[in-house]
Amino acid sequence: MRRQATVLHLDLDAFFAAVEQRDKPSLRGKPVVVGGLGARGVVSTASYEAREYGVRSAMRTAEARARCPHAAYLSGRFDAYRAASRVVMGRLREISPLVEPLSLDEAFVDLAAGETTRDLDLERIRLLAEQVRGDVAERTGGLTASVGIASSKFLAKIASELAKPDGVHVVTPGTELEVLAPLSVRAIPGVGPVTAERLRRLGVHTVADLRGLDLPDLTSLLGSAYGTSLHALARGEDHRAVVAERETKSLSVEDTFETDITDRRILADVATMMSRRVSERLRGNGMSGRTVTLKIRHHDFETHTRSATLAGPTDDARVIARTATGLLAEIDTSSGIRLLGVGMSGMADWVQDDLFAPDDDDPADDAPADDHADPREAAGADDRPPSGATTAAGVDAAAGTGGSTPRTLRARPRWSPGADVVHAEHGPGWVWGSGIGRVTVRFETRHTGPGPVRTFDADDPSLRPGTVEP
Template sequence: MRRHATVLHLDLDAFFAAVEQRDKPSLRGKPVVVGGLGPRGVVSTASYEARVYGVRSAMRTAEARARCPHAAYLGGRFDAYRAASRIVMDRLRELSALVEPMSLDEAFVDLAASDEARDLDPDALHAIAEQVRADVASRTGGLTASVGIGTSKLMAKIASELAKPDGVRVIPPGTEADVLGPMSARAIPGVGPATAERLRRIGVTTVDEVRAVADDDLRSLLGRSSGAALAALARGIDPRPVVAEREAKSVSVEDTFEIDLTDPRVLGDIAERMGRRVAERLARSGLSGRTVTLKVRHHDFETHTRSTTLAGPTDDARVIVRTARSLLSEVDTSGGIRLIGVGMSGLADWVQDDLFSGAPEKHEPVDAPDPDPTVTTAGARARPGGPGGRRWVPGADVVHDEHGPGWVWGSGLGRVTVRFETRLSGPGPVRTLDADDPALRAGTVEA
């Protein structure tokens, strides 16, 4: 346990949805849902206005539409989210050299590495957190953040949760047990539905009740490692350090299909595109990998993975694709496949070249869907849409030669509806155009 509250956790509020509301004036103050838009789509983020109707992240989009049919459902713009995240992380690095991003919208900061914040009292820490929040809002054009400060990662994250939305909470040293005690055991990291059910069966639902259980009993119930970890966390003891760089362990691409697929040739083509996408990501990151993994989810939701470890690390698309196809050939697809994924692990920053492979193959552009539903519209590009022309994804940035910049409201039957407005313009007019209108093209993300 640290003697001082020197760990800060920042969490951007409803991040993806907030970026959309910031950039689309007509959606401000209205329910917005970002995520997969197909029949099997899943909600990534819901604005607070949508949460009032019970819409939550990880909920099926179909259920979200039933609960809140009047919300704006957007595919997402990953480039915009990355740009906003970069601004926030840069601000945190001004505060301390030790910043550990956990995702695009949250990070831990070790204030002990900051001359400005070391060993300050709770009031001074509160003022620093408020300044960070104010700077984030100013630099990102209005995005809000919740900030928590505590003696450990656990307590800092608990504090930011208590501060939501758009607030600050500092948990002073010595008060951890009082704060944690009344909370649900689910508030402790690692206590998911299965663990919570095991605890409930012995009459334990709160953190106070977890602390009342003997450590040996927790280890017997949950296993030696998990039981010991839970006993410590329930007391507010969390020795995990803030790590400035979080090393990537794998690179992968996966997709859930709108209908179950059975044709091995179709699945093989999809696996090939995914393998090429993985190779492109490895090359962009200057990485290579040794273990190729194929993930398959069958029609009954049973999920299996198969993997092969190569003789040496590679980023060669041909090798990855050949291995992925080989792994897929061992799978019975006759019952229908809901999801497949291709990944590479055992990463290294060097490549073991195959001296007999010939000239390297050029990585061709791939349109394989990404595991993150927001990535499929990164760059706000239009995709081939079959007989109806180009397919424009709701939320994507566009520009029209006559009407100027805007974003896709919806599309179908060869038509696309666009609201022409920008972050600074105020709510703009709506126009419906031909999906193949030569004057309409993909737009760019505002800085």
């Protein structure tokens, strides 16, 4: 623990969705959901407009559609997210050499390690945080960030949550217990519905209530490791240092669910989504890995990992996902899973592509075109696609309810909703919807106003994938 508030935590607000709103003028101020769009898809990020309807990350996309049917449902553009993340992390490294990225949109900064920040008082630290937020917005074209500053990583992250969205919160040294006291126990990392219910039965609702429990009581209730950790965090005790990235020995993505999940299909979808994120991080670092690890934490906090080592290194999301879901199939999920993670180790800087080329029968290659959703309602468009165009909203009716699509349609190019495209005549735009051999594009960029909508054959030679704008 430090005597000064020198740990900064920055968290970009609704990052994936915010990047989409920035780059797509017609979606600004509208509900946007990024994630898997198929019948078994899972939400990755929801804009604040979508959250007002109860849409949350890790929620099944089908449920999200039921809650907010007029949202724009997009498949995600990791090149754009990585580009924005590099800008933000670069700005943080101007402050201090000790920057610990947690993900594309989140990082800790050790202000005590920076030559110009180590001796700042609280007021100047607050001004620095505001300057960083302003620079992030300017350099990224309008993305907002929430910043928390405190004497430890735990308190800094709590502070950034209190600052959301688009704000700054500084926890003055000596006031940590006062800040934590009124918060729900759910504010402490790892405390989900099951633990919260156990604590509620003991009359514990807030962190102040939790602080009243003795260590033996907590370890008896939650186990030695977790009970000890919770006992310390309730008292604001966190001695972890900010650690800059060193040689990468492994990469992983994990998430704690708001409610324990027993449905194996949902867990498989989440594992697949995480595998894609691991793949993106591998490729972003120019690396590959041989060992896939699945981490699961049961409802009672018992944690297990299972691993499988491949014949050679890969960065292919499909290979990672197949391996991770295969490991998941060996696990009993009937009692509920509260945390799931997918990781990669055994790093290399090369890929043995011939070992991992997808089979002709790979399910990912045979995915029906009706996986694509039509975000036109959220786009607020009064102009409808030309007569005869079939967007994703009408694919199920056209293709039948059996869930299969003729091979002739599957063989055509598929365009994911939200993906960048360029047309030889109309210029840059993004996929608004697709299906039944057609693709509808809205022609606009972050520097234009809302643009017109046009529909083309999916194999139109004038239409090609676009590139991410710097």
